[in-house]
Amino acid sequence: MxxxxxxxxxxxxxxxxxxxxxxxxxxxxxxxxxxxxxxxxxxxxxxxxxxxxxxxxxxxxxxxxxxxxxxxxxIAAVYQNLGLVDSLPAPENVFLGVEPIKRIFGLPFIDNREMRERTIAILRDRVGVSLPNVDEPTRNFSGGQRQAVAIARAINAAExxxxxxxxxxxxxxxxxxxxxxxxxxxxxxxxxxxxxxxxxxxxxxxxxxxxxxxxxxxxxxxxxxxxxxxxxxxxxxxxxxxxxxxxx
Ligand SMILES: Nc1ncnc2c1ncn2[C@@H]1O[C@H](COP(=O)(O)OP(=O)(O)O)[C@@H](O)[C@H]1O
Ligand SMILES: [Mg+2]
Structure with missing residues (x-):
């Protein structure tokens, strides 16, 4: 700048x-x-x-x-409130609004497995954490785990x-x-x-x-x-x- x-x-x-x-x-x-x-x-x-x-x-x-x-x-920012949807698990938060779609008999479905695997990969490869509770609602997460999910979302939103x-x-x-x-x-x-x-x-x-x-x-x-x-x-x-x- x-x-x-x-x-x-x-x-x-x-x-x-x-x-x-x-x-x-x-x-x-x-x-x-x-x-x-x-x-x-x-x-x-x-x-x-x-x-x-x-x-x-x-x-x-x-x-x-x-x-x-x-x-x-x-460039992406993580703000203090993190902006997570507490009722949703980590993959749904990381892919909020950009869910991967698969088609079954021509009909669109959210590809939950793809979302989960990519979330785990981003957390591992870019954030350096492995979350044991990735499928639980993020309200059950510790502060550090919530921050990791918010960072993973920022990483997923951009190159x-x-x-x-x-x-x-x-x-x-x-x-x-x-x-x-x-x-x-x-x-x-x-x-x-x-x-x-x-x-x-x-x-x-x-x-x-x-x-x-x-x-x-x-x-x-x-x-x-x-x-x-x-x-x-x-x-x-x-x-x-x-x-x-x-x-x-
Ligand atoms: N949206 C805004 N409208 C009016 N004044 C603002 C706005 N955002 C910041 N300011 C003013 O700009 C100055 C710098 O604020 P800010 O960048 O938030 O400082 P810091 O983050 O270092 O505490 C402050 O005087 C603040 O009151
Ligand atoms: Mg400030």
């Missing part, structure tokens, strides 16, 4: 923001409330249209005017290159948080790049390769996790050097 600007009425939510994402990396986006993190990724996922700027994928300019455009470009996760650990307890961070690593290791919005620097430092800091609608900087401390990143978030005792 290059030179992205976006205003809501008189409020300038994004000013000339760049973002680079490389294959196979987890890029975290951090920053205070209102810094423009969600708006930036909503421009990428076609929820909002930028007033100015350019999105390029593999060197080619793409027009992202809708969520469909974004999915067609290989997915980029998975966007906005605050995936915000509402989770310690164990579910650990599961989610493991899930992020597993998805990355299986070839999907990830943009992770988080306000938790501990989580960011556990799973991200780089961190982009947003401040007041601008890109404040980027840090390579392996060469940075939390204090470096915190300094960019607040825009000053912070004292030794500051903690996040």
């Amino acid at each position: 290059r030179g992205i600007s976006k205003s809501f009425g008189g409020l300038r939510a994004l000013m000339d923001v760049d973002l680079e994402l490389y294959p196979g990396e987890v890029l975290a986006i951090v920053g205070d409330n209102g810094a423009g993190k969600s708006t930036l990724i909503k421009v990428l996922t076609g929820v909002y249209q930028a007033d100015k700027g350019e999105i390029r994928i593999d060197g080619k300019t793409v027009q992202v005017r809708s969520r469909r455009d974004s999915i067609d470009a290989g 997915l290159k980029v998975l966007v996760m906005d605050e995936p650990t915000a509402a989770l307890g310690p164990e579910e948080t650990r599961n989610t961070l493991n899930l992020i690593r597993a998805v990355k290791e299986r070839g999907t790049s990830i943009i992770l919005i988080s306000h938790n620097l501990d989580h960011v430092f556990k799973v991200a390769d780089r961190v982009q800091v947003m401040r007041g609608g601008r890109k404040a900087g980027v840090a390579v996790v392996a060469n940075s401390t939390r204090r470096d990143v915190l300094g960019m978030i607040v825009g000053t050097d912070v004292d030794e005792d500051a903690h996040v």
